[in-house]
Amino acid sequence: MELKDVLRKDLMILNLPEGNKTEVIEKLVNQLVASGTLDAKNKISFLKKVLDREKVSSTGVGDGIAIPHGMSEDISEASVVYGYNEEGIDFDSMDSKPAHHFFLIATPKGEGTEHLEILAELSTQLMNPGVIVKLNNSKSQDDVIAAFYIEEKVLEVNEDGYDLVAVTGCATGIAHTYMAAEKLTTVAHEKGLSIKVETNGSSGVENPLTKEDIENAKGVIVSADIMVDMGRFNNKPLVKTAVAEAIKSPDKLIDTVLSNDAKIYKASADAASSESSGSKSGVYQHLMSGVSHMLPFVISGGILIAFAFMLDQLLGVPTSELGSLGSYNSQAAFFNNIGGIAFSFMLPVLAGYIAMSISDRPGLVVGFVAGGLANAGGSGFLGALLGGFIAGYTMNQVRKILASLPDTLAGIRTVLLYPLLGVLIAGSIVSLVNIPMSSLNQATNTFLNNLSGTNAVVLGLIVGGMMAIDLGGPINKAAYVFGTGTLAATVATGGSSVMAAVMAAGMTPPLAIFIATRMFPNKFTKTQRETGITNFILGLSFITEGAIPFASADPMVMIPSFVGGSALTSAIIMGLGIKVLAPHGGIFVIMLVSSPLLYLLAIALGSFVSAMLMGLIKKDI
Numbered sequence: 001m002e003l004k005d006v007l008r009k010d011l012m013i014l015n016l017p018e019g020n021k022t023e024v025i026e027k028l029v030n031q032l033v034a035s036g037t038l039d040a041k042n043k044i045s046f047l048k049k050v051l052d053r054e055k056v057s058s059t060g061v062g063d064g065i066a067i068p069h070g071m072s073e074d075i076s077e078a079s080v081v082y083g084y085n086e087e088g089i090d091f092d093s094m095d096s097k098p099a100h101h102f103f104l105i106a107t108p109k110g111e112g113t114e115h116l117e118i119l120a121e122l123s124t125q126l127m128n129p130g131v132i133v134k135l136n137n138s139k140s141q142d143d144v145i146a147a148f149y150i151e152e153k154v155l156e157v158n159e160d161g162y163d164l165v166a167v168t169g170c171a172t173g174i175a176h177t178y179m180a181a182e183k184l185t186t187v188a189h190e191k192g193l194s195i196k197v198e199t200n201g202s203s204g205v206e207n208p209l210t211k212e213d214i215e216n217a218k219g220v221i222v223s224a225d226i227m228v229d230m231g232r233f234n235n236k237p238l239v240k241t242a243v244a245e246a247i248k249s250p251d252k253l254i255d256t257v258l259s260n261d262a263k264i265y266k267a268s269a270d271a272a273s274s275e276s277s278g279s280k281s282g283v284y285q286h287l288m289s290g291v292s293h294m295l296p297f298v299i300s301g302g303i304l305i306a307f308a309f310m311l312d313q314l315l316g317v318p319t320s321e322l323g324s325l326g327s328y329n330s331q332a333a334f335f336n337n338i339g340g341i342a343f344s345f346m347l348p349v350l351a352g353y354i355a356m357s358i359s360d361r362p363g364l365v366v367g368f369v370a371g372g373l374a375n376a377g378g379s380g381f382l383g384a385l386l387g388g389f390i391a392g393y394t395m396n397q398v399r400k401i402l403a404s405l406p407d408t409l410a411g412i413r414t415v416l417l418y419p420l421l422g423v424l425i426a427g428s429i430v431s432l433v434n435i436p437m438s439s440l441n442q443a444t445n446t447f448l449n450n451l452s453g454t455n456a457v458v459l460g461l462i463v464g465g466m467m468a469i470d471l472g473g474p475i476n477k478a479a480y481v482f483g484t485g486t487l488a489a490t491v492a493t494g495g496s497s498v499m500a501a502v503m504a505a506g507m508t509p510p511l512a513i514f515i516a517t518r519m520f521p522n523k524f525t526k527t528q529r530e531t532g533i534t535n536f537i538l539g540l541s542f543i544t545e546g547a548i549p550f551a552s553a554d555p556m557v558m559i560p561s562f563v564g565g566s567a568l569t570s571a572i573i574m575g576l577g578i579k580v581l582a583p584h585g586g587i588f589v590i591m592l593v594s595s596p597l598l599y600l601l602a603i604a605l606g607s608f609v610s611a612m613l614m615g616l617i618k619k620d621i
Contacts, residue, residue: 003121003148006080006105009141010035016083016102021091025050025068028081028104035079037106042074050104060093063530065126069105078107078114080122082144084135101126101135161216163193164254165209169200169224170243170292179545180223180246187250200228219257220265221246225477227289227357230265238265244470247548283389290354290388291481297345298484299584303592304339308332309494309581310591347371347381351388358392362399362414366391366422370430377434380441381485387430394426456497456574463498464505464570464606468562471509471548480506484583494594495579504573504603505566507586509547510539511603512565512610520615528553539607542586557618565610572602 011031016024029047032038038046050070053059060066081104088098105118125131125148134147168180181197188195196217198209211232214220219237222228223246239257246253256262305326312332317324327333348371355367370387377383398421402413466479483502490496517524517532524532531549538546551558578599582589593599 003080003118003125004145006078006118007082007145007148008035008079009145011037011079011081012141012144013081013083014138014141014144016085016089018085018087018089021054021089022051024083024085024089024091024102025054025104028068028083028102031081031083032075032079032104032106037076037079038074042072046070046072046074046106054092058092060091060099061126062093062097062533063132063526064088064097064100065103065132066091066093066099066101067103067105067122067126069107071107071109073109075106075108078105078118080105080118084138084144101132161213162196163218164188164195164221164257165213165217166195166197166221166246167200167209167224167228168197168243168246169226169228170288177243179548180243180250183247183250184221184223184254188254191254193254200224200226219262221253221257223253225285225288226292227285233265236265237262240265244548247545286354286357286389286392287385287481288477289357290350290352290385291477293353294346294350295484295584297342297349298487299582301339301342301344301346302487303582303585303589304335305343305581307592308334308336308339311335344375347375347384350381351384351391354385354388355392355395358389359395359399362418362422363392363395365419366395366426369423370426373427373430373434374437377431377438378441379434379437382441383430383434383437386433386437387426390429390433391422391426394429395422398422398425456577457571459498460501460571460574461567463502464508464567465563467502467505467544467570468509468566469559471544471551471562476506476544487581487583490579495581495592497574497577497579499583500578500580500593500599501570501573503542503580503584503586504599504606505570506544507539507542507603508566508569508606508610509544509562510535511607512539512562512614513547513550514539515607515611516614519611520618522620523615523618525621540587542584554618557614561610561613561617564613565606565608567606568609569602569606572605573599576602578602 013027013031016027019027026047029038029043029050032046033040033043049072050068053070054068058066059068081102083102083104085100085102088100091099091102093099103122105122107114107118131147135144138144138147164184166181166184168177168184170177170180177199181199184197185195196209196213197207199206209232214232214236217236219239220233222230222233222238222240223243225243237257239253239262241253309326309332312326312328315329315332317328321328327336348368351371351374352364352367355363355370357363359366367388370391371384374380374383374387379387395418398418402417402421405413405417463479463482466475468476470476479502483496483499486496486498490499514532514536517529517535521529528550531546535546547558547562551562576595576598579594580589580599581592585592590596590599
């Protein structure tokens, strides 16, 4: 059901009289009676339902908006009553400010889906600042209805195709990928340009670029931290940068690619891999390619194993059998087995996709074997990481050596010689490297397990600051990868304090934004205050990237504030020895934390401190 079906002219009060909260709701309910949607004899009953809902929590959502609602068998059809008061009425709103726009949602009982659909669409529409502006300027019922139907400028693709094409992709494929695509699209449309953006996210490649799209485009933007197919862009003006740049400076990227400053891209023989594989950025991209493919295995497997431990604790395990915790009861063993299989792919997948990023498809099998050897040889995460690079560069050398073979042997070269020689040579090297790496890995795990007091706090300060300093960039990812590496070795002992500290520190910046925009509204624009609400959800979900727009707008204030709060959160968690069994999930895996209440308190304290720093340093708008 669409909003236009329930927002009717006969259900509007454009000059809503003054009154308290109860009186305002009663006037809105009276409009339902006047329109015939509610029988007068049932008015008191429905009014009570709406007021009872307000007792649970205020529906004054802030920014001048209130959305009271109720379901009842007395309502004849789904309806929305709109009321407007220019001066504003106290409605116990979240931001403690008066409400001006009131939307009473009334639906028949039993139509739960319909009720939620209306609430969802209305809430989404009201997040658009343009809708609020139009509502403020409405002089008639027609103006109110028109406010919800702002037609976005749609740029037609002419016969020559898109003006620009772009590719976005980040290591996790959760937030950066889509935020970058949205920024590029928005700015391009503002400039009157058509653009098509291919996203390389967690669900795979979406909106893929066709050969015709690329050929007809004036230029290409590749904003990615992972390997993408570069060969298709041969001879096109191209700008290649990290994904964060598309979020921070989309305008600059678009201007550059359309100017004479954009270089003509020349694809190498190994076009699918990074053309800068020997550079620092190339090494980072290879690493991120491995991490992005590894994360789904870590997250799914880790959470299932953690659930098995939790289930065993709930079902009970004898003291004499605590060594079997996580697999003692058959139900727990079921989840532990599935999670363990998924988790066991972590190191081979990491090494495999690092190698593939370096040497394309021939490197995949060699990398998988290198990761498997690292896993079996005890060198763990560090060994698999190094093994991936060994496999990739070894495969590149094998390909060069065999490049002179006649074309008649091309088939056997690909399916036999590449994997045979690559696996033999890289496997031999990794087997030798396993010896010192295994000792180093064991020493690292022993060091982390023995951390306590001051040492743990110092490590917490470091990883916490790393998580906040670039909000999803290379330093953030380095800290996260370090955390997941420690988790692999600590699942059997209740989880990792480092992983707990890393996840909490990553949740802090967006939560601090939410608090700061509520506590210091005069220091943020209206759009930023609205985005602050969204950051509350992003923070709880451990999506640090929600804070990027704020950092980009005022880095000298926001980044130190983020670092301070995240470092504090992480230090507290490390100091208290709080552990987590899951590598991702934020608030949704709170039951997998060793001390849930203290964990939440540490996050809340760090977020509050970060918000206070913003309030102290940031100037009023």
